[in-house]
Amino acid sequence: NAGVTQTPKFRILKIGQSMTLQCTQDMNHNYMYWYRQDPGMGLKLIYYSVGAGITDKGEVPNGYNVSRSTTEDFPLRLELAAPSQTSVYFCASSYSAGDQDYGYTFGSGTRLTVV
Amino acid sequence: DAKTTQPPSMDCAEGRAANLPCNHSTISGNEYVYWYRQIHSQGPQYIIHGLKNNETNEMASLIITEDRKSSTLILPHATLRDTAVYYCIVRDYTGTASKLTFGTGTRLQVTL
Numbered sequence: 001n002a003g004v005t006q007t008p009k010f011r012i013l014k015i016g017q018s019m020t021l022q023c024t025q026d027m028n029h030n031y032m033y034w035y036r037q038d039p040g041m042g043l044k045l046i047y048y049s050v051g052a053g054i055t056d057k058g059e060v061p062n063g064y065n066v067s068r069s070t071t072e073d074f075p076l077r078l079e080l081a082a083p084s085q086t087s088v089y090f091c092a093s094s095y096s097a098g099d100q101d102y103g104y105t106f107g108s109g110t111r112l113t114v115v
Numbered sequence: 116d117a118k119t120t121q122p123p124s125m126d127c128a129e130g131r132a133a134n135l136p137c138n139h140s141t142i143s144g145n146e147y148v149y150w151y152r153q154i155h156s157q158g159p160q161y162i163i164h165g166l167k168n169n170e171t172n173e174m175a176s177l178i179i180t181e182d183r184k185s186s187t188l189i190l191p192h193a194t195l196r197d198t199a200v201y202y203c204i205v206r207d208y209t210g211t212a213s214k215l216t217f218g219t220g221t222r223l224q225v226t227l
Contacts, residue, residue: 033214042202042217043159058214090158103149104215106158
């Protein structure tokens with residue numbers, strides 16, 4: 001199992017450009033998440049999904065969009081990149097059944113710089 | 116949402132036990148306590164979680180007080196590789212989604 005795979009690992013964008021951060025998992029997890037982490041800070045939830053076709057906003061969704069057409073993939077779209085979106089982005093997945101879940105598996109992150 | 120309070124940093128000598136405290140005085144009855152760690156700039160790594168009983172796995176032990184208002188993560192024999200930021204998180208189970216809210220954690224430095 002590869003776990004959670006994120007691409008690219010690094011990217012520099014110019015202000016106003018757009019890009020898609022890719023995330024795929026091969027564990028058949030139903031839940032997937034996107035977090036961002038600014039320097040010296042904890043992770044903040046951007047968007048999450050409880051299954052294919054279902055997404056919802058987290059704490060900091062502005063400037064981002066997501067889709068979940070398959071169980072495996074959960075891409076994060078940045079439209080009109082701004083310097084405030086310079087951050088490290090982590091994708092995660094988990095399996096939940098009823099009132100129990102089994103921990104998150106995180107990807108290795110995408111380091112994005114907007115200049 | 117139950118919030119957690121952790122010391123910003125701790126030191127531990129290699130080979131000794133590292134005891135990381137966490138206060139979660141507003142935790143509700145069905146909320147779990149989770150611990151994750153983040154080594155350098157890698158993605159966070161799940162360590163352990165519990166509801167009210169003490170838990171142990173190959174990585175660590177989790178001690179939860181009887182009133183559930185605080186807990187302690189114990190790394191029994193800390194090594195240099197355990198140097199990381201440790202996050203204590205109370206699971207926010209809202210609606211149909213289980214979301215984890217990360218704070219700023221405790222930076223554990225293991226030294227020789």
